[in-house]
Amino acid sequence: MVAIALIGLLLISLGVMNVIDLTTVSLKETEKMITERVSTSIDVATATYVSGNAWTEMMVLNDGQMSIGDFNQWDIFMQYKDTATSNYMHYQWIPYNASYPPGNDQWAKNGIFLDQNATIPEQYETGILNPSEYLKLTVKVQAAIQANSWVYIKAGTPQGINDSIQYKR
Numbered sequence: 500m501v502a503i504a505l506i507g508l509l510l511i512s513l514g515v516m517n518v519i520d521l522t523t524v525s526l527k528e529t530e531k532m533i534t535e536r537v538s539t540s541i542d543v544a545t546a547t548y549v550s551g552n553a554w555t556e557m558m559v560l561n562d563g564q565m566s567i568g569d570f571n572q573w574d575i576f577m578q579y580k581d582t583a584t585s586n587y588m589h590y591q592w593i594p595y596n597a598s599y600p601p602g603n604d605q606w607a608k609n610g611i612f613l614d615q616n617a618t619i620p621e622q623y624e625t626g627i628l629n630p631s632e633y634l635k636l637t638v639k640v641q642a643a644i645q646a647n648s649w650v651y652i653k654a655g656t657p658q659g660i661n662d663s664i665q666y667k668r
Contacts, residue, residue, distance in 0.1 A: 535658050540562050540563030541656060541662050542560040543558075543559050543560075543652070544558045544615055544664075546652055548650070552639075553639070553643065554601070554638060555652060557635070557664070559633065559636065559654055560615070560631075560632075561628045561632055561634070566630065568626065571597065572657035573656060574653075575636075576590070577589070577593055577652045577653075578590045578651040579651070581645060582642075601639045603640065604640055605639060606639070607637055611626070611634055614633065645668065647668065648667070650666055650667070652666075
């Protein structure tokens with residue numbers, strides 16, 4: 500009986516230790532996620548319509564403390580009026596295209612730069628948007644954007660941090 504009681508006590512102790520271990524791992528993951536979110540910040544610095552290509556170019560500054568990658572995890576939303584129906588407002592999520600230039604209803608990375616004018620390419624950790632670097636991205640929608648109308652565009656990171664800008668086409 501004593502042996503059975505000791506084995507039972509050992510199994511209960513192992514179960515409790517397992518729960519404590521799982522809780523610790525979960526808390527560490529939560530702490531990591533919160534730290535990444537607090538340390539991440541972006542600023543959509545500019546957005547302009549490029550009429551020759553019929554697309555929007557944006558410059559997004561990483562003004563946080565964390566490097567940001569995983570561009571396929573970013574969210575781009577765009578709201579605009581098309582030329583076919585002057586009162587119809589499009590609001591759509593635009594998926595990422597890893598190759599540049601993007602196709603219709605896609606966005607693509609057009610480079611990472613050290614300056615807002617996109618004249619000095621990134622030097623360190625190419626392909627990663629490090630703090631104080633600018634991401635130049637191109638958004639192309641299938642419907643033609645109406646001239647003299649306001650376009651609203653929003654960019655969001657995998658950490659859930661976002662910023663938006665409006666420009667007049």
